[in-house]
Amino acid sequence: MANRLIYIPVFILAFFVISSCEKVIEFDLLESEEAFVIEAIITNSKQPFTVLVSKTSPYFGAKSNHPVSGAIVSVRAEKGKAKFFDEIEPGVYQLRGTIASAGYWYIIDVEYDGVNYTAKSFMNEVVPILDLSFSYFDGFGFFDSGYKVNTYIRDPAGTENYYRLKYYVNSRIADDKGEIALYTDQLFNGKDIGLGQRSQVFQETDTLTIELQSIDKAVYNYFSMLESISGGSLQQTASPANPVSNFSNGALGYFSAYTFDRKTVVIKDYIRK
Template sequence: MKAIKIVFTLIVLAFIVTACEKVIDVDLNDAEPRIVIEAVIWEGEHDMVVKVSKTAPYFDNSPSEKISNASIKLKYDDTTQDVPNTGEGEYRFAINAKAGTTYNLEVMVEGETYTASTSMLDKIAIDSAYSVYEEGFGPIEAGYKVYLKYQDPANVPNYYRLMYDLNGQFQNEPGDLRVYNDTRNDGLEVELGLLTKSFEVGDTLDLTFIHFDEPSYDYFSTLGDIIGGGGPGPSGGSAAPGNPLSNWSNNALGYFSAYNYDTAKVVVIE
């Protein structure tokens, strides 16, 4: 697995805050550093943050190089906005992001131009969220499980991600990366559960249920395959060398994603 170094660089960036394409396999014996661009837009008023860096060579233990001399433009509707550098490879722009909008990001670094596009979809509401005690079976421990229910829109492909905080702490272990599509439940009422996790009475979970576009799903799905753990991706956590599918042009790594979302709080009780 010569690609592990690059993959793990992406995992750290991806958790702070994901048409058939070929997964990029990199010859790490002689591989040149690659540009990595991570950017997320959330629905509503907030700062969009763009992170630009370079992957470290395979046998170099130094941190990834932060790129602070990029020129970045965000384009949407009839607007073009410069995204200013705020230091340490980060660029920020205050935006009021709205559903139904396609956002285009252009990043120029060292004479090269990288572009990506993402669409802000409508919010999919959480109908209910709750906990229930369940007996263990196989590797699954007995304990309180947490579920949410939502109505999937019919006759259109939909892609989701579920994130959560436990007692105020964002959960970002590899097994916490959960993405879904509606291939098997189009138009149905769907119940999603944190089935591999057991919780205790008194635990508080803040759920964030994300609706995003297919390229975003592809990124996090293939990332899930690479890091393993029974995976949410199409290969089910198989050992898949390479890097997550990126929607960036010009062979850059990373992703540009627009998130619409709903939230719910669950307090585990007997």
């Protein structure tokens, strides 16, 4: 059974395994640059949690990613005790047996070669997926034909909320056609809304899993800037334009503490209801 630490006044600590299906973010650097890169995610999942640490260096014009071994990685709720990750393979740090809860700030510390890199992220409440709807798109030009999906939610009133949608087809992350599906409730605060996507289509026989992530503002801004820079391809275009990280001391990457809800359907069964 996973440990659940509640701050009344005890603090909650928890961690999430970065999905092996997640795309790796690539950073373009100046010829003489070397960058420290951290990708860390904490969610309300019971799965073990992972932090990826690497260095990115250009050699003769080509980017090279090097796992960083020997870092000290820990996470804590604000004012809480730190829990430490084990390095399970070079550059991959994992912690098991703890669960995060919404409503708290979480802090990641990565210490390496005498430098401490710190980031904090706020975990918002889960926003459930209420329903889905599908409409057929005929396609044209470079756009494939298939079913587009709307994901319906009830946005919590009175707070700023930020979302990211991810799609998995037959248990594999869907080709996003260069689109990062991000949303802010600035225009629909407290309302029922259907969240759609511009480019992705799915086929009638697909088993589709939709993951609705409730992210914080800093992470929304990070991915929004990334999409603006690179057209959503999760690859930076130039070193001066890399998105602003929430890590200190010049580290690239991001730390996100988010909750999520998932819904899985077989499209042909759903549209024939």
